Amino acid sequence: MNGKMHSETGAFSSDGMRAEILNPFVHKLELDNTYDKIKTAIFTVILLPFRVIVICYLIVTAWFLACIGLYGLSEEDLRRKPMTGWRRALKPLICFIGKMSYLAGGMAITIRGRQASRQEAPILVVAPHSSFLDSCIVYATKMSSVIVRKESMDNYVGKLINYTQPVYVWRDDPNSRQNTIKEIIERATSKEDWPQVLIFPEGTCTNRSCLITFKPGGFYPGVPVQPVIIRYPNARDTVTWTWEGPGALKLLWLTLTQVHSSCEIEFLPVYYPTEDEKRDPKLYASNVRNVMAKALGVPVLDYTYDDCKLAARAKQLGIPGATAAREVSELRGQLGLERSQLELQLAAQGSRARWVAPEEFAQRLGVPYNAQSQRLFDIFVQRASGMVYFPDYLLCACFLSLQHSSIAQLLSYAFKLYDQSCGGRLNLSSFEEVATRCLGLCQEDALHTFRQADLDEKGYITYDEFISYAQKKSELSFIFASDTSHHKPKAQ
Template sequence: MTFTLFPIRLLIAAFMMLLAWPFAFLASVGCSETTVEPQCLWRRLVDIILKIIMRVMWFAGGFHWMTVKGRRALPAEAPILTLAPHSSYFDAIPVTMTMASIVMKAESKDIPLWGTLIKYIRPVFVSRSDQDSRKKTVEEIKRRAHSGGEWPQIMIFPEGTCTNRSCLITFKPGKAFPSMFFLFFNFPLFSLLWNEKISDFCLINQLCPSLQFLPIYTPSEEEKRNPALFAINVRRVMAKALGVPITDYSFEDCQLAMAEGQLRLPVDTCLLEYAKLVRRLGLKPKNTEKVLQEYGNRARKLEGQKLGLDDFAQFLDVPVSDMLRDMFALFDEHEDNCMDIREYVIALSVVCRPARTLETMKLAFKMFEADEDGAITEMELAVILKTALGVTHLSVSRLFTAIDKEDTGKITFDKFRSFLEQHPDFAEDYLYTENTGLHSGPCHRHQIKPSLSIPNLQGTATTKTANGICPDFSPNDHGTIAGLLKKDN
């Protein structure tokens, strides 16, 4: 079919794209980016023509039948369309079916041919070169959402990244929207995970996607005060309609788990739990480099002195809370109510800079090295790497011996850096081979212990799902989540 059906389908799809361009161009001429003119008869006709052209294009791509359930709300009823799950470029289908606006990078409008079609749907443009772009984007969405239906509806993918459709990850909360209308897009034949093999398969075979419009979700007064609770409740309703679990992991967790650093996190790393607590406590610094250096200097002055919970709270300048106790428990290795603050700083560096292994190691060496020779021991290297990977036990004997060729019993950061330059895959060669359970073994040390901040997660599964890092966190108790989120604020 590569030489018969595929070229025909590709030709039809390309022709439909070219055919749509003049209509989109004429309809976009003279349109303002700040105001919306009333939809006159000929513009409405263009809208219908473009929808038909796009439908033929998707038909040529293999999407022969599309099932649409429910009723789409009018822009005046619900200015925001929330779409999930987001997994591939096929999610553009509901955009072309509804002609809703989306949030896109400003550079997209300059793409030949495609840029004209993009401008027609009146997207909210985000400029990467503008430092205030995020704030301006939020303000623009607010302005359109409160226009009383004059602007087209805005379609948002609240997950913030593509997933494998096996669950719904954490929705990014927002405070701008008085009401939301939400839908989901599903492929009943099989779950689509974007890759080259799947894309070839889809262009040859017939797919039967379904698009379901769910009722308008208007936030309660409590949800208006707590956007995170609003996002969780919307996600729960969508997940129930989809028949899939939800997970507490977010876009940031996916970035952390898949970061291409020299110390790639193992499957069962507990730094994902740590990262969630960092976000909930608001401890992720805006000026990362400055704060980490400051923490490193303060930790070095303590010279390994153990801290209790109150001292830990004072170090971070936050009040003692249930979630801070959970954070403290992550580093209370011997359960003697004390921790080494240096481990907290290392973990924070990994969470904030997951791909910059060398900088994390430099910071760690600075905190652990002896004053007289600027070197660390094998035991100290084990603590550093164990914390950086978020695992229970780690043997670093082979690695330490390879670096310490003079057999002095200590290594400096310069020696470590030189070794990394010669062995960029040192973790694979020296850590993962020596620690056979590193990728699959359960993590016991850095686990959140039961406490008041996370009471009775009765829906929590203890097994991993297919993606390896996302266990199902599906609390059945609404009050539990609401209480937890109140603490966040």
């Protein structure tokens, strides 16, 4: 049987109608039966070592050639003018070796259509972006210049990336976006013979179930672009690398233990922008996305990289409904659930039932029992009971309302939500609920934390007591950061 790729949630398209597709940031890969497991184990022993050795040899060879080609050139030289002469003549050889490294791993790369020249289309727009293996597009496009995070250069493939004469992005630099757009415009409109600029406008990896919002950076120059689509038509999807799913090493292992896999790269006709699109990069990006989605046969969804970060942060902390954070936010908006109503629901929680059925869930929200409220219920439902633990919904709603605030502020609500007496005092059981849902702690770490914070051994702690304790612990410093998207909760 084939591996399964599925999602815990659905999603909504930009017009508010339900799109029966996968959550774009979730990928689940399973070895379905004993046969698959035995086959994978056998190929791990007899096939994987050989492939790894050959691939390493090819990559080292390509890296060595890149080092030769870059000899005597500084980073500033690479950004000032395009390579010429013998340095440029090395590119076809490096591309050939790169393609051979994929073939050595059992992946055949098929190219359809014709790559336009730089004069026809200075920019190549590639989607969907779903895997680190998408890097094969660099070899397939004769080493076009990629948009790359500067921190990604601190590894052994840095020389190969530098050989494409990339456009650098410092993702945490507040001026990086403007500087990147400026450099893309300069490259695309230059009279010099630069390589084509290659962009992945989605900005993050998805599971290819849809095309998410295209970032407009590559469309600011207002020049023609060539859309390029990538497919992986394999029986088992061992390449998709999303925020929730198998890690890179597991995917690489499972891919290299397949007898054969394939990647299809298709060059679509050059897209020439209208005057309106030249004036509006977002419109230009949206229309190109529509063309690519039609060619792929998938819908478009207005999800962004920021939505991905929000879901990742929620999952990291243990927030209920984390992977559907964007959808929960959309549903709340469609149901007219504003912040003021959330405050009323929080205030009334203590005197109400904690477990609710679908109709009561809608009643508690003060909204009609319809498709939207049912979908919101389904996101938080406990399968064993068929009911929703209402504090879990309220906590997720608080997280979305306070997403730019510190975790400490979220905790102030959580202490009230999970205390059945509504006094803001949590016993061990209630604190474990909060710690696993707001702090990303496991049960053992939550128990240890509770015992340390309960100095008087009263059997409960208040919010103020916990905050006082947390302020003295460096491993809990993330609680007080105003933006924890780059801070991972640490277990004690």
